[in-house]
Amino acid sequence: MIATPLPWDTEALPKLVDGLVERGWFVGKSFIETDLCRALYDELMTRAEHDALAAAGIGRGEDHSLRRDIRGDAIHWLDRESLPQRQYLAAMEVLQRELNQALYLGLFEFEAHFAHYPPGAFYKKHLDSFRGRANRVVSTVLYLNPDWPLDGGGEMALYDTDHPEREVARVRPETGTFACFLSDSVPHEVLPTRLPRASIAGWFRRNTSLGGLIDPAR
Numbered sequence: 715m716i717a718t719p720l721p722w723d724t725e726a727l728p729k730l731v732d733g734l735v736e737r738g739w740f741v742g743k744s745f746i747e748t749d750l751c752r753a754l755y756d757e758l759m760t761r762a763e764h765d766a767l768a769a770a771g772i773g774r775g776e777d778h779s780l781r782r783d784i785r786g787d788a789i790h791w792l793d794r795e796s797l798p799q800r801q802y803l804a805a806m807e808v809l810q811r812e813l814n815q816a817l818y819l820g821l822f823e824f825e826a827h828f829a830h831y832p833p834g835a836f837y838k839k840h841l842d843s844f845r846g847r848a849n850r851v852v853s854t855v856l857y858l859n860p861d862w863p864l865d866g867g868g869e870m871a872l873y874d875t876d877h878p879e880r881e882v883a884r885v886r887p888e889t890g891t892f893a894c895f896l897s898d899s900v901p902h903e904v905l906p907t908r909l910p911r912a913s914i915a916g917w918f919r920r921n922t923s924l925g926g927l928i929d930p931a932r
């Protein structure tokens with residue numbers, strides 16, 4: 715039993731499930747409570763001010779490399795160190811259960827990192843996992859920026875699964891907005907940001923062991 719109310723809009727849950735089934739993606743405004751977003755934002759900005767973030771790379775394990783021409787954010791993996799992190803991870807645990815019940819996805823783990831995009835940074839169009847090696851099944855992004863201006867840039871563009879050149883949604887990185895989509899079939903990108911941009915990117919994973927090797931997180 716969960717003693718406190720969930721920090722999110724439970725009425726949006728059926729819409730989230732429908733969105734994933736019908737289109738492969740969902741975007742909800744004011745999905746996560748403002749107070750929790752504010753606390754997560756403060757934690758990330760404190761890290762950014764103290765150089766306590768690591769340049770983000772692409773690829774995992776031994777394939778990991780820094781490519782500023784592909785992505786320009788700096789990250790910190792959630793490690794349950796703070797109460798806001800634990801609250802957000804608890805909410806994602808509930809979401810994981812709901813998705814497993816509604817869609818039989820067999821999700822068993824959630825990994826997530828804070829991301830800070832300095833002015834000028836972007837993340838070129840990509841998929842979060844590759845078909846057949848789909849350890850990442852559902853991608854999530856929670857935006858943390860209070861008062862994002864119309865000309866702030868830094869939107870996430872989502873593209874059609876079957877026509878990857880066709881843009882289907884553009885998401886402003888405003889506080890409380892939560893996006894999720896199928897990791898191996900929805901191409902997406904972060905357009906160049908004009909202002910420092912704060913978010914948490916996360917992935918629900920399935921356990922895929924390849925050739926007897928346990929698939930590592932990250």
Ligand SMILES: O=C(O)CCC(=O)C(=O)O
Nearest residue numbers: 837842855870904913915
């Ligand atoms: O921050 C976003 O809007 C998306 C980030 C992203 O695509 C990723 O980290 O894989």
Ligand SMILES: [Fe+2]
Nearest residue numbers: 840841842902
């Ligand atoms: Fe991504």
